[in-house]
Amino acid sequence: MPDQLLFAMEVTLNGLMAGVMYSLVALGFVLIFKASGVFNYAQGVLALFAALTLVGLQNGQVPFAHVINTIFGTNLHNFGWKLPALLAILLTAGVMVLLAVLIERLVLKHLVSQAPIILFMATIGLAYFLEGLGDVMWGADIKKLDVGLPQGISETIESITDRWFGYGFFIDNLDIVATVVAVILVASLTLFSQYSKQGRALRAVADDHQAALSVGISLRFIWVLVWSIAGFVALVAGIMWGAKSGVQFSLSLIALKALPVLMLGGFTSIPGAIVGGLIIGVGEKLFEFAAGPLVGGATENWFAYVLALLFLVFRPQGLFGERIIERV
Amino acid sequence: MLYREAGDFKTTYGEDGQTFPIRFDRMGYYVTLAVAFGVVPLVINDYWANAVFVPFLIYAIAAIGLNILVGYAGQVSLGTGGFMAVGAYAVYKLMTSFPDVPVLIHVLLAGGVTALVGVLFGLPSLRIKGFYLAVATLAAQFFLVWLFNKVPWFYNYSASGQITVPQSKMLGFYVTGAQTSASAKYLFSLVILVLLAIVARNLTRGAAGRKWMAIRDMDIAAEIIGVNPLKAKLSAFAVSSFFIGVAGALFFAVYLGAAEVTEAFSIQKSFLVLFMVIIGGLGSIFGSFAGAAFLVLLPVFLKNVLVGQLGWPTDLAAHLELMIVGALIVTFLIAEPHGMAQLWRLAKEKLRLWPFPH
Numbered sequence A: 001m002p003d004q005l006l007f008a009m010e011v012t013l014n015g016l017m018a019g020v021m022y023s024l025v026a027l028g029f030v031l032i033f034k035a036s037g038v039f040n041y042a043q044g045v046l047a048l049f050a051a052l053t054l055v056g057l058q059n060g061q062v063p064f065a066h067v068i069n070t071i072f073g074t075n076l077h078n079f080g081w082k083l084p085a086l087l088a089i090l091l092t093a094g095v096m097v098l099l100a101v102l103i104e105r106l107v108l109k110h111l112v113s114q115a116p117i118i119l120f121m122a123t124i125g126l127a128y129f130l131e132g133l134g135d136v137m138w139g140a141d142i143k144k145l146d147v148g149l150p151q152g153i154s155e156t157i158e159s160i161t162d163r164w165f166g167y168g169f170f171i172d173n174l175d176i177v178a179t180v181v182a183v184i185l186v187a188s189l190t191l192f193s194q195y196s197k198q199g200r201a202l203r204a205v206a207d208d209h210q211a212a213l214s215v216g217i218s219l220r221f222i223w224v225l226v227w228s229i230a231g232f233v234a235l236v237a238g239i240m241w242g243a244k245s246g247v248q249f250s251l252s253l254i255a256l257k258a259l260p261v262l263m264l265g266g267f268t269s270i271p272g273a274i275v276g277g278l279i280i281g282v283g284e285k286l287f288e289f290a291a292g293p294l295v296g297g298a299t300e301n302w303f304a305y306v307l308a309l310l311f312l313v314f315r316p317q318g319l320f321g322e323r324i325i326e327r328v
Numbered sequence B: 001m002l003y004r005e006a007g008d009f010k011t012t013y014g015e016d017g018q019t020f021p022i023r024f025d026r027m028g029y030y031v032t033l034a035v036a037f038g039v040v041p042l043v044i045n046d047y048w049a050n051a052v053f054v055p056f057l058i059y060a061i062a063a064i065g066l067n068i069l070v071g072y073a074g075q076v077s078l079g080t081g082g083f084m085a086v087g088a089y090a091v092y093k094l095m096t097s098f099p100d101v102p103v104l105i106h107v108l109l110a111g112g113v114t115a116l117v118g119v120l121f122g123l124p125s126l127r128i129k130g131f132y133l134a135v136a137t138l139a140a141q142f143f144l145v146w147l148f149n150k151v152p153w154f155y156n157y158s159a160s161g162q163i164t165v166p167q168s169k170m171l172g173f174y175v176t177g178a179q180t181s182a183s184a185k186y187l188f189s190l191v192i193l194v195l196l197a198i199v200a201r202n203l204t205r206g207a208a209g210r211k212w213m214a215i216r217d218m219d220i221a222a223e224i225i226g227v228n229p230l231k232a233k234l235s236a237f238a239v240s241s242f243f244i245g246v247a248g249a250l251f252f253a254v255y256l257g258a259a260e261v262t263e264a265f266s267i268q269k270s271f272l273v274l275f276m277v278i279i280g281g282l283g284s285i286f287g288s289f290a291g292a293a294f295l296v297l298l299p300v301f302l303k304n305v306l307v308g309q310l311g312w313p314t315d316l317a318a319h320l321e322l323m324i325v326g327a328l329i330v331t332f333l334i335a336e337p338h339g340m341a342q343l344w345r346l347a348k349e350k351l352r353l354w355p356f357p358h
Helices: A003-036 A043-058 A065-072 A084-104 A116-138 A155-165 A175-193 A197-206 A209-214 A219-244 A249-265 A270-295 A298-316 B023-043 B046-070 B080-097 B103-126 B130-150 B182-205 B207-217 B219-224 B229-256 B267-280 B285-309 B315-337 B339-354
Strands: B169-170 B173-176
Touching: A003 A043, A003 A175, A003 A197, A003 A219, A003 A249, A003 A270, A043 A116, A043 A219, A043 A249, A043 B339, A065 A084, A065 B207, A065 B315, A084 A219, A116 B130, A116 B267, A155 A219, A155 B207, A175 A197, A175 A219, A175 A270, A197 A209, A197 A219, A197 B267, A209 A219, A219 A249, A249 A270, A249 A298, A249 B130, A270 A298, A298 B103, A298 B130, A298 B169, A298 B229, B023 B173, B023 B182, B023 B229, B046 B080, B046 B182, B046 B207, B046 B229, B046 B267, B080 B103, B080 B130, B080 B229, B080 B267, B103 B130, B103 B169, B103 B229, B130 B267, B130 B339, B182 B207, B182 B285, B207 B219, B219 B229, B267 B315, B267 B339, B285 B315
Parallel strands: none
Antiparallel strands: B169 B173
């Protein structure tokens, strides 16, 4: 096989893996948008906050150490213990649930029946707040996240492809883990929403708020539930992205990567988030591979948006979004 | 007592249709103008100009521009940073190519260039609505910033990739470059702001503004009563982008002096201006001013208190500032989703009756 084709295949595979990572973030958006009609810009910051909390808990950092030291002149930094990864993840999930309750109590409850743009702006405000809170709580330095996920090149795949094509593909182990985790996550979310009582209530709310209220479903509980699930998805995304590129501010920018995925897949569709993520992942990697060198590289910043934009001009509700029917 | 229409009789159509029909409003407007033109330039120094006044004036232009698009025409845009970058790079290319032409003309031309780009990126709005459109405008933001970063022609092949404003004079005073005095910067921005604000005010209460508002309130109904959605939406994008382009040009030429596109015109700018519009009040020119003033003053105030008064380290103060800004925005949206303009409207209702409420 010609080299170019092999390279392109490798790039495509890597693009698929990157797409899975985008889908992980996009999932959180879709869950919240479906259930409460809130376009949650803070999803990326939630992932950052979750990852920061996880690292902080694992390493036994004292929260708010910087503030406490500044005000009281103490020199606190560390409790001096290390938690096992699993326990830290469970604790962080607990923190995310707590955060969901707080967000519902302090923000969403007061903004019921406001225009969508106002809710959207509120989540941007929330994103600012959480970003500051994460930094104040755990410090702004770049942290290494290590929960025992395999890293580096996958040698099995390299040797297999080497035997088949005479050229070993470079695939990151972490990406493979992320793919497996994403599959499990989507499967369990689907099972949860199809077969559990809460899941059915959740779908009812997503269909029609008022009808759900009238059959006795508590909207506020569902919102807490949805934000908790979104927080959990953010935690998973935070772990994956954090293990990949370190826990730092730029982690929150993955939200911007997930937006074109949403546009492509439709804001209201979970399969759409997955398929959209894969298309965007493959598309931007292939485009960078084919056209990047001609125009100076770094096309990944905008390609996804332009692709989604062009796509939307022909299909305004996205791939799997609900058709918008307008009545006069 | 002071603020009332009663007894203020209009005898000509001109008087009836004036911008501020109530005498108290009108007086307030003239006094503000007199102070802004007559008093502030005499007492302004470099700190006040650079920290407060010039950014306020420039952001007010951008906020008016975005308010035309979001507040009047109902098309949510997150591409403000990208459009400001277009204005900045257009004015840079124009100033370096035609150094003899007065800079005011360059700034307005830069607005024109931005208007063209805005129309181009506004085309999808004919098909896409709501949040899909908001996200689609991010395409403009990322693509434009990438373009100015990667194509050397835009920054005249300078080694650092930065653009630096050349010196230029108007009426014998430096208005751009290192030798510009604080009052010259201030006055130059102020003149443009006042002109554009008058234009915006009159556009929005005229036929164009009514068409935009009809599209915003219900586009299908607007189409049925004879508003052409293509023209209305694209004209909103054009006018809005013109304002934002002028703001970007001033931001670079007068305020920053030298700019690097990924830093100066990042997506944070887009959000900042959108916050100004929302906090100030959607669909209100006064609100754009109030929002710009609030969000320019707030960080300055917080920084002075936290770092200046309490003596906290700057990095901690910066993080706390993020938290406070975020919390304030959420609080504000909960307390008054219609923004500061609505507060002002309520205050005026109260003033009408004051001091005899019965």
